[in-house]
Amino acid sequence: MIAYEDNSVESRRQAIQAEIDMRKTAAERNRLGQFATPNALAIDIARYVESIIGQTQGSIRFADPSIGSGSFFSAALTVFGSKRINTAVGVELDPSFADAARNLWADAGLEVVRGDFTRIVANGSCPPPPNVILANPPYVRHHHMGREDKERLQRLAYKMTGVDVNGLAGLYVYFLLLATAWLEDDGIAAWLIPSEFMDVNYGVALKGFLTDRVTLIRAHRFDPDDVQFGDALVSSVVLVFRKTPPAVAHAVEFTFGGTLAEPHASDLIPRERLRESRKWTVYPAHAKNDRHTLSDGKGPILGDLFRVQRGIATGCNKFFVLDRADAKSRGLPGKYLRPILPSPRYLKTTIIDADSDGYPLIDRQLCVIDCNLPEPMVEAKHPALWEYLQTAKSLGIMDGYLIGKRSPWYKQEQREPASFLCTYLGRGSDDKQPFRFIWNRSEAIGTNLYLMLYTQNSLATMLRRHPGRAEAVHALLGQVTGHELRGEGRVYGGGLNKIEPSELARISAASFVKLWPELGYDVQPQGKLFG
Ligand SMILES: C[S@@+](CC[C@H](N)C(=O)[O-])C[C@H]1O[C@@H](n2cnc3c(N)ncnc32)[C@H](O)[C@@H]1O
Numbered sequence: 001m002i003a004y005e006d007n008s009v010e011s012r013r014q015a016i017q018a019e020i021d022m023r024k025t026a027a028e029r030n031r032l033g034q035f036a037t038p039n040a041l042a043i044d045i046a047r048y049v050e051s052i053i054g055q056t057q058g059s060i061r062f063a064d065p066s067i068g069s070g071s072f073f074s075a076a077l078t079v080f081g082s083k084r085i086n087t088a089v090g091v092e093l094d095p096s097f098a099d100a101a102r103n104l105w106a107d108a109g110l111e112v113v114r115g116d117f118t119r120i121v122a123n124g125s126c127p128p129p130p131n132v133i134l135a136n137p138p139y140v141r142h143h144h145m146g147r148e149d150k151e152r153l154q155r156l157a158y159k160m161t162g163v164d165v166n167g168l169a170g171l172y173v174y175f176l177l178l179a180t181a182w183l184e185d186d187g188i189a190a191w192l193i194p195s196e197f198m199d200v201n202y203g204v205a206l207k208g209f210l211t212d213r214v215t216l217i218r219a220h221r222f223d224p225d226d227v228q229f230g231d232a233l234v235s236s237v238v239l240v241f242r243k244t245p246p247a248v249a250h251a252v253e254f255t256f257g258g259t260l261a262e263p264h265a266s267d268l269i270p271r272e273r274l275r276e277s278r279k280w281t282v283y284p285a286h287a288k289n290d291r292h293t294l295s296d297g298k299g300p301i302l303g304d305l306f307r308v309q310r311g312i313a314t315g316c317n318k319f320f321v322l323d324r325a326d327a328k329s330r331g332l333p334g335k336y337l338r339p340i341l342p343s344p345r346y347l348k349t350t351i352i353d354a355d356s357d358g359y360p361l362i363d364r365q366l367c368v369i370d371c372n373l374p375e376p377m378v379e380a381k382h383p384a385l386w387e388y389l390q391t392a393k394s395l396g397i398m399d400g401y402l403i404g405k406r407s408p409w410y411k412q413e414q415r416e417p418a419s420f421l422c423t424y425l426g427r428g429s430d431d432k433q434p435f436r437f438i439w440n441r442s443e444a445i446g447t448n449l450y451l452m453l454y455t456q457n458s459l460a461t462m463l464r465r466h467p468g469r470a471e472a473v474h475a476l477l478g479q480v481t482g483h484e485l486r487g488e489g490r491v492y493g494g495g496l497n498k499i500e501p502s503e504l505a506r507i508s509a510a511s512f513v514k515l516w517p518e519l520g521y522d523v524q525p526q527g528k529l530f531g
Contacts (some may be wrong), residue, residue: 009104010039010074016100017069023096032094033138033171036068037192042075044260045134045190045238050079052217052240053132053188059086063130065117065137065179067092070101072134073110082108089127091117121178122156131187137175139194142168143401163209166202173197173206176239180214183243195221195237198280199490201502211275214241216252221281223257223264224491235493246271254283282487300513300520303505305459306420310501311446312340312413314368315402319392320410321447324365331384336371338412339444344423344436351439351474358417358443368445370412378408415445418452419463419470420477424499425449428482434497435485437477439470451501453477458519459512469516476511484508 017036021029029035037045060080064072067090076085088110092098098114106112113120113127120126142150150167153174157165160181165173172193183189197203198221210216217240224235238260250271257264267284274280302308314320322330327337339359341347346364353361371378371385379386389410392398403409421438428434438450446452455463455473463470488506489499513520 007078009108010078013069013071013074013100013104014039016104017071020069020096020100031140031144033066033140034068034094034097035136035139037071037136039071039074041192042071042134042136043078045192045240046072046075046079048218048238048240048260049132049134049188049190052242058084060084060132061086061128061130061184062088063127063133063179063182064090064135065121065133065175065182066135067101067110067112068097068136070105070110072136073101073105073108076132076134077108085109087111087128087130089113089130091115091120093117118153118156118174118178121182122160126182129182129184129187131184133179133183133187133189133191135175135179135189136192137172137179140171142170145171161209161213163205165205168200168202169197169206170194173203176206177209180209180243185243187243188240189243190238190240192236192238195235195281196490198237199278200500207274207280210239210241211246211271213245215244215246215250216241216271216274218253218255219280219283220255220260220263221257224493224495235491254280256284279487281490300509301505302453302507302509303502305455305457305509305512305519306453306505307456308422308501308505309415309418309452309454310424311421311448311450311452312368312415313402313448314412315400315406316392316395316397317447319395319397320369320412321366322369324359324367327367327369330388332369332388333382333385336369336373336382336385337367338370339442340366340368341421341438341440341444341446341450342366343447343449344425347438350436350478352442352444354442360440360442360444368412368447369410372408372411374408415452416454417443417445418454420453420455420474421446421450422453422477422499422504423449424451424504426497427495428486428497429495432482433478433480433485434482434489435499437474437480439474451499451504453504462516462519472515473512476515479511480507 024034060076062073062076062085067073070090073088073090076088090101090110091113092101093116095114098112101110102112111127154165154167157163157174157177161177163177165177176191176193180189197206219237219239221237222235251268252271252274253266254269255263255266265284269283321340341360342364347362349362355361359365378389397403398409417440419440421440423436426434463473484507485499486497488503489497491497
């Protein structure tokens with residue numbers, strides 16, 4: 001590779017990157033996961049990789065499977081120097097970035113291959129294996145990936161790596177697996193990816209790959225309050241691993257906060273422990289990392305006492321959810337309207353009483369259209385509803401995924417009202433609960449902005465006998481600490497927390513059993529066996 005020590009190209013790259021970003025809408029950038037790595041961060045990552053390989057790996061054969069404008073190649077030039085980089089290749093799907101990278105870096109020896117990396121890696125035309133990969137892959141979420149494409153990627157990942165990727169995984173999981181298959185044995189890779197996989201079920205296969213198939217050296221998680229990419233709304237982790245099977249006694253350096261070079265917290269976690277850990281964001285245990293799980297999985301959990309289910313996804317709240325008064329003035333038949341709670345943003349109280357019709361006693365009463373009659377019958381019997389349903393076409397909502405799947409398309413998922421609900425998105429640090437628990441004494445159901453908690457087993461029996469204890473149940477839910485909720489849930493960039501039904505179900509219910517020991521009956525393994 002020719003000698004190349006020209007920093008002005010990096011300044012030009014930044015200007016071109018900003019210009020291309022500006023030309024695109026947020027939706028376009030999300031579709032291809034186009035959030036560039038700030039150069040300082042790319043340099044930090046390259047420096048760390050350099051510290052690992054030292055002088056052992058003489059010449060570098062660099063690759064970035066989604067090169068963008070080449071932030072990582074630029075960093076590699078800065079850190080390794082052009083003399084040490086023997087070959088360099090970048091793959092890029094978007095022609096504007098591929099052209100930019102080529103124009104900027106061809107003189108420095110970067111070969112840019114234009115196309116879809118996941119296809120290029122699968123066919124014989126793939127460039128020779130690199131020994132260093134630095135990557136920030138597209139963070140495209142699974143629901144933005146077409147079904148056929150997802151199935152193709154699942155088959156390919158299985159064929160090339162033996163890993164069975166869960167359909168909920170984002171594109172970055174496939175990138176990491178496929179690029180590692182491409183990487184030379186003993187090569188080093190550094191990945192800047194969302195940290196979500198560390199906690200969720202769909203991340204299990206990737207975690208297994210990282211503990212058993214490669215030697216994970218470092219996992220540095222950024223503090224979600226310190227967003228790396230202002231607009232990408234995810235918290236990120238840098239993974240550095242060597243493509244070689246791990247030693248039995250291997251331990252991984254987990255760090256958190258600050259920078260790669262100066263993290264706020266650090267701990268060595270034995271591989272064996274990682275293999276048994278459901279959540280990886282609890283490492284390193286440190287006051288600054290508040291993601292510790294308190295439930296050890298042995299004592300009673302909320303899932304023993306409550307069935308937790310997400311509220312309904314209507315497919316288009318703007319269309320299906322109306323003000324009760326508006327529905328009435330349109331003459332919509334009450335039989336096909338159900339009370340529904342407003343978005344948590346507009347719900348000011350955590351105790352909801354009901355009026356004589358079961359509607360919540362709140363400022364804005366809402367209802368959701370839920371009808372199972374076939375269209376000809378609606379047309380014949382309920383002209384007002386029919387007229388309203390006709391307006392859906394002009395709103396362009398009929399092509400939506402959920403609506404397209406339902407029959408009839410205006411029939412909602414069926415849910416009974418739940419006595420307790422929990423909001424599932426929220427902020428909060430230290431002891432402040434990021435989510436609110438609501439005691440619902442009305443007939444209203446919730447949309448999918450709520451988790452619905454249906455009492456079950458001994459708790460349901462107890463409340464039937466002692467309905468007056470519902471208030472204390474609500475109070476106990478209110479005492480679940482912010483630490484516990486954040487520990488079980490997951491966190492996004494900017495400190496936004498989210499909790500899924502199965503995660504809420506795993507929260508300790510010890511305080512319930514302490515107050516009402518008879519509830520403990522259900523949670524004894526033997527009780528379950530005979531239950
Ligand atoms: C998160 S950006 C990172 C760009 C660059 N590596 C960096 O660190 O600044 C991901 C890049 O992947 C590109 N991309 C998206 N899908 C791709 C695919 N299937 N094959 C190759 N590149 C892809 C996007 O156009 C975008 O430039």
